[in-house]
Amino acid sequence: MMKIKTIPILVCAILAANVAFADELHDKAMAATHDLQQSIEEMHVIQQEHGGEFGGHMARAEQLARQAEHERDAALKYYRERHPGWQ
Numbered sequence: 574m575m576k577i578k579t580i581p582i583l584v585c586a587i588l589a590a591n592v593a594f595a596d597e598l599h600d601k602a603m604a605a606t607h608d609l610q611q612s613i614e615e616m617h618v619i620q621q622e623h624g625g626e627f628g629g630h631m632a633r634a635e636q637l638a639r640q641a642e643h644e645r646d647a648a649l650k651y652y653r654e655r656h657p658g659w660q
Contacts, residue, residue: 595652602645609638 613634620631 595656598648599652602648606641606645609641613638 616631616634
């Protein structure tokens with residue numbers, strides 16, 4: 574049988590792991606958003622250098638960037654609602 578002291582320790586460990594997972598997810602989302610934004614900026618430079626050769630590719634890249642930003646915001650909202658006090 575588990576000792577009474579073990580239960581609070583397990584609860585704390587689970588909470589710490591949950592917060593660590595949320596922090597890791599947040600960091601990955603921020604890094605992905607940054608990488609996407611950097612790629613779009615590079616595409617703008619390429620488009621300026623080569624004119625309209627890319628057709629609708631820039632519009633599609635910008636649409637994907639907006640979608641990624643929306644999904645990142647939704648993930649942050651989800652974790653903030655479920656983890657009060659988290660960033």
